[in-house]
Amino acid sequence: MTGIAITVEACGKTFADGTRALSPISFEIGAGESIAILGPSGCGKTTALRIIAGLEGPDPGGRVLFDGADVTPLPIERRNVGMVFQSYALFPNMSVIENVAYGLRVRGVPRQPRLGQAQEVLAMMRLAEFGGRRIDQLSGGQRQRVALARALAVKPRVLLLDEPLTALDAALREDLRAEIDGLLRTLRISSVYVTHDQAEAMVLGDRIIVMERGAIAQIGTPRDIYFRPASRFVASFVGTMNRLEGAIRGGVFETRAGRLPVDRADAAEAVAFFRPEAARLTPADGAPLRFRVARCHFLGAAQRVYLDAGEGAPALIADTDNRRTWQPGQETGLAVSASDLLFL
């Protein structure tokens, strides 16, 4: 099973009632690449997936290409895509193996060979002994694995997953996430994975497309997105981000809490962002920035210290080692390397 390259060209979507779900967006998916589309609900990520699938047509001018061939006018049943839904969408009137074999049945594969092939895919998903079961005899995790098996049984050109883990509980979600990751790496199939869960996007996406209000906010590897967010939205949507307001004068970032040297042009108003793990707590004396501890959450492996950033400003968060104890009201210094500061 080898993947194909997919090109999405200026695909927008305006629904009949005039609401615009998607501004024209363009991006490419390499052969065998797994792409995660990440965004809050209503950001257009599912619409983008449905346009690739062929369940929705793009507004005039938009095109979808599979390996360079224009598939825009083709309905989903002629695109040979595998699709996995949040609601599993397993056929309740068919047994597990009949579900998995359904795509082959539609393609006219005779009964014996198609059941044989379906059994192989079931075995790959560690469901070999479940073939004869009814759908309502399976757990949620098993159902989604059957849905994956069903989508893969037809050897699709691309695997499209629409929030497949959202209906599952947390522990199961993590197991199945790892399983899907293994599957995508083994099969080297092109895939598009829509999710609102950044951890899923980071684990499963070779690259992540972050979407906001019907437009692409950033495309990049998980590291790009995390370390070099292109906008304040991406910075705050992916991971936890601290925000520090001030002004830059003569290479110094001046804030209410103190001064930090930075390599940037003067600005009367500047907002710096940094990750909790980039914040180092130091003795208060002689520290560039000084805060009072608001509260401290001991998390076991680490602890998260909240620093009072003054009235009206959200508390700053520093993740530190788990040994020292912190008392509310205690004064502390804060150091952040200039390279960890992002001005957005």
Place this chain on the structure above:
Amino acid sequence: MTQQSRFAVILVLPLAIFVAAFFLLPMAQLAMRSLFSGDGTLTYAAILATPRYLATLGATLGVAALTTILTLVLATVVALFLARTRFPGRGFVIALLTFPLAFPGVVVGFLVILLAGRQGLVGTVSQAVTGEKIVFAYSAAGLLVGYLYFSIPRVLLTVMAAAEKLDPALEEAARSLGAGPWRVLAHIVLPALGPALTASGALCFATAMGAFGTAFTLATNIDVLPMLIYTEFTLNANVAVASALSILLGAITWLALTIARSASGSGVAAAG
């Protein structure tokens, strides 16, 4: 007897009395009449041996079966359309389609006469166009139209409710696997609507079997079972045959309703 079960008995008692007085006793008497007045058990044999009775039974079964099939086809098409299409005036269309529920059988029969009777709309138009007056209100076709008229709304509402509960992702999944619209309908949608179709179809069949008001208004050129029972009882005073036919009609209808109940998992009843 514990206090609780005694309380339960008190609650059930009124219903038990009602059932015994107004349901079981007349039923028993009906059965007794069919067995012991006239020729006794031979009455049943006589019914099955008399061509007129057999023809009526056949006509009734035929009209009811055809009504059921046509109703299911028409109502399913409309229900699927209405369940998945949103358009201005949709509520009005649904109200219009379920309007016949408001009418008793006699009025439905009257409407069919207005449509296809001797002075009916179809007759007038066909005479103007072809010179030949088409009148079918008083035949099996008229009866069929009348039965369709009050069957479609009931089936439509049931099937529409079932269709709206269908997960759209089921069809999308089937399509993603390569199934075209007809395959999706045959493999996914109709099986999912199966219980609703069986239940409402059986209900429709039972109602058409026993419909009296419409038949009474229309059935001049065709005899159906409820009409036969009526004439045997009132005009011929043939209580034994009327009773036996009633039991027969009841048995067939009861069987259909049993199928409906087991398919839908809840109580249903014939009307009309």
